[in-house]
Amino acid sequence: MNIETLIATFLTLCIFSFLYKDNPFYKFAEHLLVGISVGYVLVMAVNTTLMPKLVNPVFKQGELGYIIPGILGIFMLLRFFPRYTWLSRISIALIIGAGAGVAIPATIQARLFSQMQASMKDFASIDGIIIFLGIASTLAYFFFSKEHKGWFGATAKMGTWFLMIFFGATFGYTVMSRISLLIGRMQFLLGDFLHIIK
Amino acid sequence: MLSRQLIFVLIALSVAIPLVIKIGLPNQVTTEVRNVYESIEQLDSGSVMMISFDHEASSLPEVKPMAQAILRHCFQKKLKVITLALMAEGTAIGEQLLRETANEYQANYGEDYVFLGYRPQAQSAILGMGEEIKRVFPQDYNNTSLDRIPMMKDIKNYNEVKLIISVADGDLPVTWVDYAVSRYHPKFACATTAVMATSFYPFLSSGQMVGLLGGLKGAAEYEILLEKPGMGQKGMDAQSVSHLVIVLIIVWGNVVYFLRRKTSTVDSPRSTAKPL
Structure with a gap:
């Protein structure tokens, strides 16, 4: 058995020990995970962003235009120094402005217009009617400018049923997802570590 | 009354026993998984596909079987596969899985597949590749210029890519829909x-996605279509038995709750709570 399998088994059991109660072994494994994750992401950021997008273009290829975004990046780090925090607002303003400009039309097109179109095109079928009822009644439930009484209250009530079905389906999928993670660890423990299964 | 620890033991046993003793419970293939399979199956040999590893290490037991099944299908069909990662932790995992699966089918790096590596800021990376992939990834993961990779010579942007698949554990597929599908209209x-x-x-219902694989079950369904059992199918017995145990525990909890409410009205918190 190789050393990697032994380390992975030890850390898996450390994490599982939390199911009994919190303990130093769990804390150790948890802190190790956080530390390694942060270190990995930092190295990736340096290797895939800082070096190819700033250091190499400026110092190796002499493309001085890259200094401007570099300065804006340094401004972001000045948030840690109260006297110069105001400079970071310039970078944040640029990010928010450009980000919103790119995101708003794309989101409206992809999530509003396309979804509205999809909920209308199949209106003649049973599925289409159910989708329409689901949208209309759920929207009615979240409309608070009219009291939920009478026919409007009944529609809003129907909206809560659709919401409950959605929550139930999501919870079911969540259980499946979490069990899958347990299956992955069990396959490792019973297979790679104990060699009971192939 | 079931203690927390007893529930954990029951769940652990319901997962472990079916892994050791095969039951062979049936697993039906759903339309959304079949659509992904058919979208790849219909492609001609040499067509270009893009697979993005948009996940972290913590979701590996779920995403690895799905990614492996899709990659096997691609290499079996002799498609050209461009891969990349839009989450840092997906980089090393994706590269390792790609290399292992490519070796199974004797696929050659640079001719049959390429790994572009990781780019942060998914929105700008996705938008940028719509214009020109080389602008976002001038070099691949091994720092080789894309100009020197034979497979990439005739590939400029999404126009040459027949299908994009995001292997994800978060909402990055929505980002792909927002910025790639709505603007450049590739199949996704x-x-x-x-x-x-x-x-x-x-x-799916709006047609912005052609199909979807959902977790370990999605992987198992894809393996059935591929007729190549893998990690997905191996875990499905455990999945089904543990779900049954959870349902029984929920039913048991409700039965105990209603019996207690019926027989004990004095001790229940509701009856003892004083109105404000």
Whole structure:
């Protein structure tokens, strides 16, 4: 058995020990995970962003235009120094402005217009009617400018049923997802570590 | 009354026993998984596909079987596969899985597949590749210029890519829909963790996604279509038995709750609570 399998088994059991109660072994494994994750992401950021997008273009290829975004990046780090925090607002303003400009039309097109179109095109079928009822009644439930009484209250009530079905389906999928993670660890423990299964 | 620890033991046993003793419970293939399979099956040999590893290490037991099944299908069909990562932790995992699966089919790096590596800021990376892939990834993961990779010579942007698949554990497939599908209109599908699957169903019905693989079950269904059992099918017995145990525990909890409420009205918190 190789050393990697032994380390992975030890850390898996450390994490599982939390199911009994919190303990130093769990804390150790948890802190190790956080530390390694942060270190990995930092190295990736340096290797895939800082070096190819700033250091190499400026110092190796002499493309001085890259200094401007570099300065804006340094401004972001000045948030840690109260006297110069105001400079970071310039970078944040640029990010928010450009980000919103790119995101708003794309989101409206992809999530509003396309979804509205999809909920209308199949209106003649049973599925289409159910989708329409689901949208209309759920929207009615979240409309608070009219009291939920009478026919409007009944529609809003129907909206809560659709919401409950959605929550139930999501919870079911969540259980499946979490069990899958347990299956992955069990396959490792019973297979790679104990060699009971192939 | 079941203690927490007893429930954990029951769940652990319900997962472990079916892994050791095969039951062979049936597993039906759903339309959304079949659509992904058919989208790849219909492609001609040499067609270009793009697979993005948009996940972290923590979701590996779910995403790895799905990614492996899709990659096997691609290499079996002799498609050209461009891969990349839009989450840092997906980089090393994706590269390792790609290399292992490519070796199974004797696929050659640079001719049959390429790994572009990781780019942060998914929105700008996705938008940028719509204009020109080389602008976002001038070099591949091994720092080789894309100009020197034979497979990439005739590939400029999404126009040459027949299908994009995001293997994800978060909402990055939505970012692909927002910025790639709505603007450049490539065919798009996702292989996602089960916990995220319900979020993407609206995009299936709108046609913005051609198909979806949801978690370990999605992987198992794909393996059935591929007729190549893998990690997905191996875990499905455990999945089904543990779900049955959870349902029984929920039913048991409700039965105990209603019996207690019926027989004990004095001790219940509701009856003892004083009105404000």
